[in-house]
Amino acid sequence: MTTEKREVHAKKGLEIECKGWEQEAVLRMLYNNLDPEVAEKPEELVVYGGIGKAARNWEAFDSIVSTLQRLENNETMLIQSGKPVAVFKTHEAAPRVLLSNSVLVPKWANWEHFHELDQQGLMMYGQMTAGSWIYIGTQGILQGTYETFASLAEKHFDKSLQGTITLTAGLGGMGGAQPLAVTMNGGVVIAVEVDPSRIEKRLQTKYLDKMTTSIDEALAWAVEAKQQGEALSIGLLGNAAEVHEDILSRNVNIDIVTDQTSAHDPLNGYIPVGYSLNESNQLRNQDPSTYVTLSSSSMARHVTAMLQFQKNGAIVFDYGNNIRQVAKDEGIEQAFDFPGFVPAYIRPLFCEGKGPFRWAALSGDPEDIYQTDRLIKELFPKNEPLIRWIDMAQKKVSFQGLPSRICWLGYGERVKMGLAINELVKNGELKAPIVIGRDHLDCGSVASPNRETESMKDGSDAVGDWAVLNALINTAAGGSWISFHHGGGVGMGYSLHAGMVAVADGTDLAKERLQRVLTTDPGMGIARHADAGYDKAKEIAKQKNIDIPMLD
Amino acid sequence: MTTEKREVHAKKGLEIECKGWEQEAVLRMLYNNLDPEVAEKPEELVVYGGIGKAARNWEAFDSIVSTLQRLENNETMLIQSGKPVAVFKTHEAAPRVLLSNSVLVPKWANWEHFHELDQQGLMMYGQMTAGSWIYIGTQGILQGTYETFASLAEKHFDKSLQGTITLTAGLGGMGGAQPLAVTMNGGVVIAVEVDPSRIEKRLQTKYLDKMTTSIDEALAWAVEAKQQGEALSIGLLGNAAEVHEDILSRNVNIDIVTDQTSAHDPLNGYIPVGYSLNESNQLRNQDPSTYVTLSSSSMARHVTAMLQFQKNGAIVFDYGNNIRQVAKDEGIEQAFDFPGFVPAYIRPLFCEGKGPFRWAALSGDPEDIYQTDRLIKELFPKNEPLIRWIDMAQKKVSFQGLPSRICWLGYGERVKMGLAINELVKNGELKAPIVIGRDHLDCGSVASPNRETESMKDGSDAVGDWAVLNALINTAAGGSWISFHHGGGVGMGYSLHAGMVAVADGTDLAKERLQRVLTTDPGMGIARHADAGYDKAKEIAKQKNIDIPMLD
Ligand SMILES: NC(=O)c1ccc[n+]([C@@H]2O[C@H](COP(=O)([O-])OP(=O)(O)OC[C@H]3O[C@@H](n4cnc5c(N)ncnc54)[C@H](O)[C@@H]3O)[C@@H](O)[C@H]2O)c1
Ligand SMILES: NC(=O)c1ccc[n+]([C@@H]2O[C@H](COP(=O)([O-])OP(=O)(O)OC[C@H]3O[C@@H](n4cnc5c(N)ncnc54)[C@H](O)[C@@H]3O)[C@@H](O)[C@H]2O)c1
Secondary structure (H helix, E strand, C coil): CCCCCCCCCCCCCCCCCCCCHHHHHHHHHHHHHCCCCCCCEHHHCEEECCCEECCCCHHHHHHHHHHHHHCCCCEEEEEECCEEEEEEECCCCCCCEEEEECCECHHHCCHHHHHHHHHCCCCCCCCCCCCCCCCCCCHHHHHHHHHHHHHHHHHHCCCCCCCCEEEEECCCCCHHHHHHHHHHCCCEEEEEECCHHHHHHHHHCCCCCEEECCHHHHHHHHHHHHHHCCCEEEEEECCHHHHHHHHHHCCCCCCEECCCCCCCCCCCCCCCCCCCHHHHHHHHHHCHHHHHHHHHHHHHHHHHHHHHHHHCCCEECECCCCHHHHHHHCCCHHHHHCCEHHHHHHHHHHCCCCEEEEEEECCCCHHHHHHHHHHHHHHCCCCHHHHHHHHHHHHHCCCCCCCEEEEEECCCHHHHHHHHHHHHHHCCCCCCCEEEECCCCCCCCEECCCCCCCCCCCCCCCECHHHHHHHHHHHHHCCCEEEEEECCCCCCCCCEEEEEEEEECCCHHHHHHHHHHHHHHHHHHHHHHHHCCCHHHHHHHHHCCCECCCCC | CCCCCCCCCCCCCCCCCCCCHHHHHHHHHHHHHCCCCCCCEHHHCEEECCCEECCCCHHHHHHHHHHHHHCCCCEEEEEECCEEEEEEECCCCCCCEEEEECCECHHHCCHHHHHHHHHCCCCCCCCCCCCCCCCCCCHHHHHHHHHHHHHHHHHHCCCCCCCCEEEEECCCCCHHHHHHHHHHCCCEEEEEECCHHHHHHHHHCCCCCEEECCHHHHHHHHHHHHHHCCCEEEEEECCHHHHHHHHHHCCCCCCEECCCCCCCCCCCCCCCCCCCHHHHHHHHHHCHHHHHHHHHHHHHHHHHHHHHHHHCCCEECECCCCHHHHHHHCCCHHHHHCCEHHHHHHHHHHCCCCEEEEEEECCCCHHHHHHHHHHHHHHCCCCHHHHHHHHHHHHHCCCCCCCEEEEEECCCHHHHHHHHHHHHHHCCCCCCCEEEECCCCCCCCEECCCCCCCCCCCCCCCECHHHHHHHHHHHHHCCCEEEEEECCCCCCCCCEEEEEEEEECCCHHHHHHHHHHHHHHHHHHHHHHHHCCCHHHHHHHHHCCCECCCCC
16 A cells, blocks of 8 residues: 555546546546645545545555546446446446445454555445535534524524524534534624633634633623524633533523534544643643543533523523533433433434535636525525525635535425536536535434434434435436445444535436436435324325325 | 235236336235235235234335336435335435335344334334345245255265254244255154144145154154155154153154244243144143243253254254253253354354345246256356255245245355346346345344354444444345345344345346455355454455455
């Protein structure tokens, strides 16, 4: 294996090096995933999410590239965990690439065995959009967080967070999207963060409006903005376990409480009460077991405060950081009295086949994305949170690599948008084809009992058949590249999920394929949730004439 | 759920009830799987292999049937563990049915969780050909066993077992195929079996020639036949652990030793030395732990004897019943000195893309199969073991349900046979279309570290990507029904594997689809083994121009 450090950049423009735009699309999205603007450690082929990679090693990368350059319009390349292993003759409506990432026979499906194979050069961790070549940078997490708060607003507050105060903690890699996601929904947010440098960074990138070290000041600002109906985000320096107790004692009305400290990792992700950053670093090195004891008991206080906010009438939810489990293990019996974010806010969307929909402009020209932004507002003029998201994203999100956009669309909407994009390409209104895909926080392609399929109504959380069927039907329907993965998001052993990308190149064949695959993909979400017994999904299935043989 | 006991029979004849022969083929194979001639407990929908089922329950069965009857030529039905969950529009060259059987997120992939879901009606164990609707009765196990002994003969004895004595034990459900498989290869076999009723049954069905209770008589017959170069099978009543020791003490030359007692289950599958059947039943009920202690130590003696035969010059191998592991746990350090049957005899075939190929006549007319028997002898006149198998099968195998045939064919051969069958259908030389599929003791579609992928050269035994890619590429290539399974053969947690069936209905589209899918399917086997570093596979890949981008 080469240890050579390489740098590659997103390819743009109207010249293609492959035998068709479909293969070129694959090539450009692979390069894009590894563009230094997009990827976290591109020199190691790591895109995001720990060690989520785009190719097994640089030799494999080169071979994928040269294979794509020679791949015919009726051939299909197979990728086994980041390495090209075969090319077969298929047909024009079949996918050009099929991928399987880090799938292990269950008994061996753990990090230990994975690392063994990885070190021998036999495997790669594909995460979700890293190994399926449709990562688009931080816009994804911002939009997901926005969508969660929008759904919460819809459920509890008449579609906007205007006039509400959200209290949260953690302004790290993902948590840093919270303040902007709340203000985009019109609300006020106080985000408690123990590390001043994290607060600074969010101020610089304009994800956060103001900061203070005073609880009183933060509360005063928040109450003022709430009364004025203004959106405002406030970074408050402090330890959440302590600050939350102080806020409780001050009797200010808090409407929403959640948390994105890295509670899932008690040794490295959570700072115990009473320790500065430096002190906690020292303690972590010198006495890790005391560290974990202290941080766990701080988390118990943290969750106890969250439960008290809930008793006081606030909407409280867990944002997938496992803090409830730690508190429960510390003896807080009611820790699971507040729900996880998927069952609370995302599942109702899944029941409508609503889920992530992202696209990238292969031309590399931002104007192509602005055109599609106009298109989406034209097609869905009554979808307020969507319009608000597009307007805000234009202002706040800077493109990384190939210009791209993400939003959430339901069954019927995805195919409508996809076909309209294909028309724009056909008519020459866009400079080059558009790639359409999604991530895996999705309705019908994921089995992940600690997140996407937590607490399914019928107890089918761990049933993986749905993810397999999603990959198979999208392959049959004619996606351009289809992937199947193990372990994305929650790690080895904990998830099975499938990816789908389709290319809108303006041809009639693309039209047919988009028509089919943008129907099957969200359709699987409705079928999966109808089967699990969700009334909403059954209703939508009937309403949209989705063919589910045993639907009662 | 209905508890009603139902009986269904294979549908035959030239009238169809579906909108095309492809859908009709699915329907007929589903019925065939559950024909009382074919299935073990058809009233419970159990086809074979413990609880391997064809549909989740009778309601699901009925819904699958009625959905098939209305399914259009450009639609695809999805089956989640035996239940139809959706129908989507695809296209004519796409599969008509896609199935996923008993797939669980790895951390939950155990029998306990499976049974929970099964009891709630949320899952079904699909085994291999049960849940993928291509089981054809006992011909399959006979042929697999025949092929193993043929490969052994090829490797060690100049292509025939003539003039050799094989010693084995166990004449149960699968082990009962051993005597006929050995005599079909021209050899002599002594099969030790503790249960006289099992021996009787094999005599009745002509799978076994003679029986005796005397070791001396058995040896005398065997030596006599060996000297005459005659094929002969002898059932010897006794306990293998004891009998093997006795035979060793008699100094008779044994050429081959294996075993098919149910050693994988020490409580129910193996009888300890010194216990009659009745006594062992009593002990099992009264004191199971003593039973396991005694049967395990008998197995240690059994394996010790096998090792001694090996030292004396015999070819010794494990037939996938885990007896080596039990002996090792009992302190027999050298237990793994003899190999498993896959690495020893099957893997070299896998490297050539050789694997199972079975077909069934939808007309129900045996003459259609005899026609294809003639065809195969015409196409492969030089393949002696194949011709021998076909001749013997015609004599010894009685059809169960729809007439069918199975044999092993390599890369290139499968597509040749498939297209030739399609021609016969086209020209009206066969009365109705033929269904072509395979089981999962296969080269490129299985990840099963205790069997099909035991001791892979590069240590990639547990890599499941290959099974996923097989299902995906066969879907893209246009199989008629494609399935993905977890836990077949070796149980929950231990395997991932994919099935493929294609219909030869004589049309041009079928020709194209067969051309592709009968190339991709064995092609995956060669790619998988070339990637794992087998020289033979690399050679064949080059020779056959299989497109493997990083082939060195
Ligand atoms: N389920 C999902 O889809 C989802 C989405 C986003 C985030 N998450 C979870 O949220 C968590 C945060 O993710 P991240 O990428 O932002 O992590 P990160 O490690 O980058 O950031 C965590 C932040 O919390 C701060 N912090 C730690 N202890 C604190 C305390 N006691 N008080 C105040 N601040 C404290 C740290 O200084 C750090 O800035 C993770 O557990 C992640 O898994 C889940
Ligand atoms: N890997 C493969 O593809 C493959 C193929 C065939 C069989 N097998 C294995 O072979 C074994 C047998 O399968 P089966 O379906 O025939 O099982 P089975 O339970 O139907 O038959 C086992 C037979 O062994 C006999 N027996 C038990 N203890 C004995 C002893 N001490 N001496 C003599 N006879 C004894 C029993 O009376 C019984 O007839 C299983 O472990 C199975 O998994 C594996």
